[in-house]
Amino acid sequence: MKINDVRLTIVGIPRETGFVSKHIIIELFSDVGITGVGEMSDFSHLPRYAVAVEDLTLSLKTILIGKDPFDLTLINRELVENFPEMQNLYEKGSIIRNGVDTALYDMCGKFLNVSVSDLLGGRMRDKIKVCYPIFRHRLMEEVEDNLAIVRKRYEEGFDVFHLYVGKNVDADEAFLHGIKQEFGSKIKIKSIDFSNLLDWKKALQVVDRLAKYDFELIESPTDRNDFEGLHHFRMRVKHPVSEHVWSFKQLYDMIKFDSLDIFNISPIFIGGLTGAKKAAAVAAVCGKSCLLGTTQELSIGTAAMAHLGGTLENLDYTSDPTGPKLYVGDIVKEPVKYENGYLILPDRKRAGLGLELDWVEIEKYRVPDLSWENVSVHQLQDRTADGRK
Template sequence: MHRIAAIESFLVPPRWVFVRIETDKGAVGWGEASLEGHAEAVVGALDAAADRLVGADASRIEDMWQMLYRLGFYRGGPVLMSALSGIDQALWDLKGRLLGVPVSDLLGGRVRDRIRVYAWIGGDRPADVADAARERREQGFDAVKMNGTEDMEWLSGPASIAEAVERLRLVRETGMDVGVDLHGRVHKPMARQVIRALEPHGPLFIEEAVLSEHPEAIAQLAAQACAPLALGERLYSRWDFKPFFEAAAIDIAQPDLSHAGGISECRRIAAMAEAYDVALAPHCPLGPLALAACFQVAAASPNFIIQEMSIGIHYNHADADLLTYMTNPGVLHVEGGMVPVLEGPGLGVEIDEAKVREAAKQGHRWRNPVWRGRDGGLREW
C-alpha cells in the first residue's frame, strides 16, 4: 500500500498551478489545478485538503474525491473544485504509473486512436485572424477557435455584428473549421441576432453565447439556433451541468478538467452528456497536465469530438508555453488535425521537475484585463 506523504503546489508561468503528490514509498503523480486569475486561492484550498489526505491510501481515488467534496460542508465552486481537480489528476497519474498503464486503460480502455484538436487564434481582441488561421494550418491543425467579438454593449448596433461575421468569413475562407467563442460577452438582447448572423457562415460551434448563469436564456437560444451551442467552462460538477442537459440547452459540453473535479468528475459528466446525446469537447486553455488529463478522458469517451489545445495561445509566451515543462513534448505533435492517444503510463506526459521548481520561484500573479465601455461601465472580458 502507498500512503500519501506530501502534496505540493507550484505556481508556474504563465498562469498555471501544478500539483505534485508523493507517497511514503517515493511514487509521484502530477496534476494541474490552474484557475486563471485565482491561483493563490486554489493554493490555500490545496493546503487545507492536505490536512485530510496525508496518510491516506493513495489508491482510493473515489473515496478521497467524495471526502473532499462532501465533508468540507461547503461544496462546489471554482476554487474548491479546482483544488480537487488537481489532486484527482495527480492521483490518477500516480495510479497509472504504479500499474504501468495510461489512465484511459483504467477508465475502460480507449475507443479511438487519435484525438482531434484545435488551437486559438486572434487573442482577446481578434484581429488578423485569417493569417493566424493559415499559420495554424501549417502547424498541423485543421480547426481553430477565436473570440467572436470584442467587448460588446448590452445593446449594440449592427456594425458590431457585421465585424463578427466578417472575421468568421475570413477564417472560413482559409478552409479551416472554426469554433466561435462569444465568451459570455454577449447579453440576451444581442445574442439571438449574433447567432443568426453567424450561422450562414458555418461555425463549427458557438461557445458561451450568454453566461451560464442564465440557463433560461440559453434554453431559448437553443430552441432557435441551428449551429451547435457549446458551454461548460464555468460549470464545476455534474450537478451544475444537469439542468442544461435536462432542458436540452446545449449540444456540446465543455467541462474543464482543472475546474470541474478532475478526471473522475469529468468522466461522469461525459457519460451524463452521452445519455442526452450531447457531445464532449473539454475546455483547456491551460498547461500540459490539464491537457493530458483531457486526452485520457477523450480516449475513453465515445461522445468526445474535439479538444482545445493551448500551444501558442495568447496567454502563453516563449518561455512558458504548453511544451515548456515537458521532457517528452513529441507526444503532443499535431498532424492532420490530430494527436495520437497518449500511451505512456499515468497521464502520459513527463514533467521536468527541476524546471518546475525553478519557475515556481518566480511564480505568477496573472489577472485578466478589466474592460470598460465608452460610458465607463464594466464590460465582460
C-alpha cells in the same frame, strides 16, 4: 500504498500573446516511493482573488496524508466538502480538485504500471481532433493579426479553429470573411464562442448576422446560468449549441431545461477526471454529445484530457485542448504531441500520465505567488497582452 506528503510549485509561463498564466504543479508522494503528478491549471481566471499556496499546501496535507490513492471516490467527496462547487465557470475550487485528482490517477497508474486511460476504461481512440483558438476581437486592427495566426497554424497542420466573438462584431465578421476569401473550405471554424458575455437575445442577433459564414456550433450564448434562456436560444437556431459543465447542479439544470446539444466537459471546470468521466456518462445517458473544453493547460493537464478523451464514446465534436501550442515553454521533458490537427494520446506503455517533470524548466518559470497585480479585467478574461484594449 499511502500518501505521505504533498508539494505544490507555482510556475508562470507566458503565452504567445504575452500574457503570463500561472499554474500549480502538485506532487503527491507515497510510502512506496511512487510520486503522482497533477496540474492546477491557469489560475488566471476571474474573479481576481488568488489562493495562498502555503495555506493550500497545509490543507491538502490534512486531507490527503495517510489516504490510499485508490480511494478516488472517498477522496473526491472530501475534496468537494473542502472546496465546494460554486456554480461558476471560474471558481478556484475546481482547479484545486482537478490537480489533486489528476495526481491521484497518475500515482495509481504508476503503481499498477498502466496508463491513466486504462484506469478510465480503456481506449477507443489514440488521437483526438482539436482546434486552435482565435481570441476575441476588440479592435478592427486585430483582424489581420488573427488571420496571420491562422496562416501560421495552418502550415503546422491545424485546419480547425475556435473563434471567440461578441465584443466587436464588425471585426468578427471581417475575420470570417477573410477566412472564407483566403482559405475557402480548407479551413473550418468549429465554433463561435460568446463566453456568456451577452444575453441570449443579443447573441441571437449576432448569430443571425454571422450565419452566412460556415461554423459548426455555437458556445455559451447566454448569461451564465440562464438555462431557460439557453433553451430559448437553442430552439431558434439551426446550429448545435454547447455549454461548459462547471457543476453537477448546473448539469442537472441544463438537462431539465433541455438547454443544449453538446456538453463541453473539461476536468479543470468540473473538478477532475473523476467528475469529467461522470459528466460525460450523464451526457451519454441523455443522448447528448460532448467535446473536451479547456482553459489552455500545460502538458500535464493536456495529457490528462487526452487520456480521458481516448475513453469517451460520445466525443462527437472537435475538442479544444491545444494549450501547449499557446505557451512559450512547458514543464515536462517531452511535451504532448500534435500531428495534423490531432492531439496524440501519450504512449500507452508509459505508466500513469506518461510524462516526466523537467526541473530545469520548472526552475526557469518558477514564481513566488499567484497574485495578478495590475492586470486588467479584459486581459484576465481573454488572456491577452497589455496592448489589447
